Amino acid sequence: MSDENMKMPKFSEIEYVRPSVEQFRECAMSTRLKLMAAREADAAEAAIMAFQREMSAFDTAYTICMIRHDLDTSDQFWNDEMDFFDENYPVISDLSATVYTALLHSEIRPELEEKFGEMIFRKTQNQREIVNSEVLEDLAEESSLENDYSQILSEADIVFKGTHHTISTMTPFLESTDREERKKAHKAVSDYYAGQKAKFDEIYDNMVRIRTRIAHKLGFSDFVGLGYKRMERYDYDPAKVKEFRDNVVKYIVPITSEIRRLQKNRLDLDKLLYYDLPCLFVHGNPTPIIPEKDYFETGSRMFAKMFDKEPSFFQVLGEHDFMDLFSRQNKATGGYCASLLDYGIPYILMNANHTADDIATMVHESGHAYAALRSIDSSQFIECLSPTLEACEIHSTAMEYMTYPYMEMFFGDNADAYRQQHMTLAILFLPYGCLVDEYQHVVYSNPDMTPEERHAAWRELEKKYQPDIDYDGDEFYEKGGAWMKKEHIFTSPFYYIDYCLAQVCALQIWSISRKNRKKAMTIYEHLCAAGGTRTLIDLVESAGLESPFSLDVMKKIAYQVCDYLDL
Numbered sequence: 001m002s003d004e005n006m007k008m009p010k011f012s013e014i015e016y017v018r019p020s021v022e023q024f025r026e027c028a029m030s031t032r033l034k035l036m037a038a039r040e041a042d043a044a045e046a047a048i049m050a051f052q053r054e055m056s057a058f059d060t061a062y063t064i065c066m067i068r069h070d071l072d073t074s075d076q077f078w079n080d081e082m083d084f085f086d087e088n089y090p091v092i093s094d095l096s097a098t099v100y101t102a103l104l105h106s107e108i109r110p111e112l113e114e115k116f117g118e119m120i121f122r123k124t125q126n127q128r129e130i131v132n133s134e135v136l137e138d139l140a141e142e143s144s145l146e147n148d149y150s151q152i153l154s155e156a157d158i159v160f161k162g163t164h165h166t167i168s169t170m171t172p173f174l175e176s177t178d179r180e181e182r183k184k185a186h187k188a189v190s191d192y193y194a195g196q197k198a199k200f201d202e203i204y205d206n207m208v209r210i211r212t213r214i215a216h217k218l219g220f221s222d223f224v225g226l227g228y229k230r231m232e233r234y235d236y237d238p239a240k241v242k243e244f245r246d247n248v249v250k251y252i253v254p255i256t257s258e259i260r261r262l263q264k265n266r267l268d269l270d271k272l273l274y275y276d277l278p279c280l281f282v283h284g285n286p287t288p289i290i291p292e293k294d295y296f297e298t299g300s301r302m303f304a305k306m307f308d309k310e311p312s313f314f315q316v317l318g319e320h321d322f323m324d325l326f327s328r329q330n331k332a333t334g335g336y337c338a339s340l341l342d343y344g345i346p347y348i349l350m351n352a353n354h355t356a357d358d359i360a361t362m363v364h365e366s367g368h369a370y371a372a373l374r375s376i377d378s379s380q381f382i383e384c385l386s387p388t389l390e391a392c393e394i395h396s397t398a399m400e401y402m403t404y405p406y407m408e409m410f411f412g413d414n415a416d417a418y419r420q421q422h423m424t425l426a427i428l429f430l431p432y433g434c435l436v437d438e439y440q441h442v443v444y445s446n447p448d449m450t451p452e453e454r455h456a457a458w459r460e461l462e463k464k465y466q467p468d469i470d471y472d473g474d475e476f477y478e479k480g481g482a483w484m485k486k487e488h489i490f491t492s493p494f495y496y497i498d499y500c501l502a503q504v505c506a507l508q509i510w511s512i513s514r515k516n517r518k519k520a521m522t523i524y525e526h527l528c529a530a531g532g533t534r535t536l537i538d539l540v541e542s543a544g545l546e547s548p549f550s551l552d553v554m555k556k557i558a559y560q561v562c563d564y565l566d567l
């Protein structure tokens with residue numbers, strides 16, 4: 001990027017023009033005809049590349065619009081533009097599908113596969129298997145149920161200590177060092193979900209029914225197969241994922257029991273109850289020692305040191321307004337990294353609020369940003385610039401570990417506490433992630449279960465993955481209601497295991513970095529630079545890591561983590 005510095009625009013100065021659907025349609029139609037007529041690879045390439053430019057322009061306009069909308073959700077102009085994209089994106093996808101179908105059926109397909117690589121063909125084929133005109137209405141119904149769920153959640157109003165709260169603003173109370181306070185906070189959240197139980201049960205029941213119907217129409221025996229296709233799982237199946245979960249039960253769950261035992265001793269409790277779990281330290285979780293306004297400057301220095309490059313990619317992005325780090329009114333919540341394809345530049349949005357999580361999030365999103373920059377030339381197809389989602393999460397999660405040695409810059413003497421907490425949370429997460437995953441396999445393999453049977457199934461699985469959880473008689477949780485707190489179960493079926501697979505790959509990089517930092521950096525660079533040209537296991541192995549499904553890997557990681565956390 002440094003050579004291009006002179007030309008790099010500021011995000012705030014990029015002009016936005018609403019893209020023309022008609023122009024897109026014309027380009028798609030003419031590309032389709034040219035592809036069908038092409039007898040030489042060069043002619044086909046010229047046609048598909050012109051279409052790629054059209055798609056890139058459309059997507060770039062959408063991304064600019066989404067970011068500007070998220071920076072000020074009260075601005076009516078961006079709200080209207082978002083409505084335009086919501087309405088027209090399905091049209092664009094449909095037009096793109098017709099172009100790619102022509103590519104799949106090209107008479108000179110072998111030559112084109114040779115020229116373009118097979119990934120774009122695999123992706124296109126996959127796309128054709130997960131949607132057709134017979135399921136469009138069902139898909140609309142599915143997404144409307146997802147909106148219903150999100151809408152109810154965003155309206156959550158929990159009155160706690162005389163103030164109205166959302167679910168996310170309850171978090172500090174759930175982690176409070178004052179036991180009585182956190183007990184009451186957890187009760188307030190449980191009461192909220194218990195109050196919504198009937199509504200959420202009905203929504204989920206309908207979701208399971210519709211997703212199963214879509215799967216049947218597309219020729220799958222149940223939604224599990226379709227769910228895997230939607231997640232673009234090219235080189236592993238439910239049996240492999242089951243092995244992974246079994247490995248977690250065998251090697252990671254015992255570590256979490258030890259973590260909980262030590263936590264109970266640290267907090268000096270007779271019994272560790274469910275509302276004690278988020279409070280890991282007597283004095284609370286470590287917070288950054290620098291003020292929020294210094295995050296950018298410190299982050300810039302850290303990444304310059306880490307990659308031995310001045311100015312760092314992080315500094316260049318920030319100086320060109322390609323990040324917005326702090327929480328404020330009328331800004332969308334959460335954090336993400338999104339790429340402006342026409343410019344080849346990623347944008348980082350997050351909501352710092354002076355907690356340890358700020359730094360983990362900043363580093364995580366920077367990992368996505370670094371990968372986006374590193375992979376810019378990895379493919380001529382925008383669809384193949386970034387890999388499938390679990391692989392993207394390796395870029396970001398590994399960055400959290402690779403920045404461990406620099407955490408003194410943010411946490412001073414508390415850096416060790418930060419690292420210990422970060423690693424502890426990562427390990428506690430693995431069984432939980434597997435629990436969420438197995439639950440969905442049970443639900444979609446048995447689509448006729450009643451809501452009560454689903455709750456009972458969750459409670460049984462909890463005992464396997466979280467054997468130490470004690471709900472202290474809370475009726476909602478005892479009956480298996482805790483799954484309702486996980487948004488992904490409703491809105492992103494089968495996504496959750498991705499975080500676990502990425503975590504195990506990132507932990508391998510961390511483990512290598514303990515002995516050989518240079519080697520770990522080389523692996524990291526390789527993973528990022530490969531972009532989306534390979535499938536998960538192929539990518540991971542080509543970088544010099546082992547498959548996350550390997551029993552051996554899980555054993556090694558368990559051993560290293562015990563050593564690191566002194567268990």
Ligand code: ZN
Nearest residue numbers: 364368393396
């Ligand atoms: Zn991420």
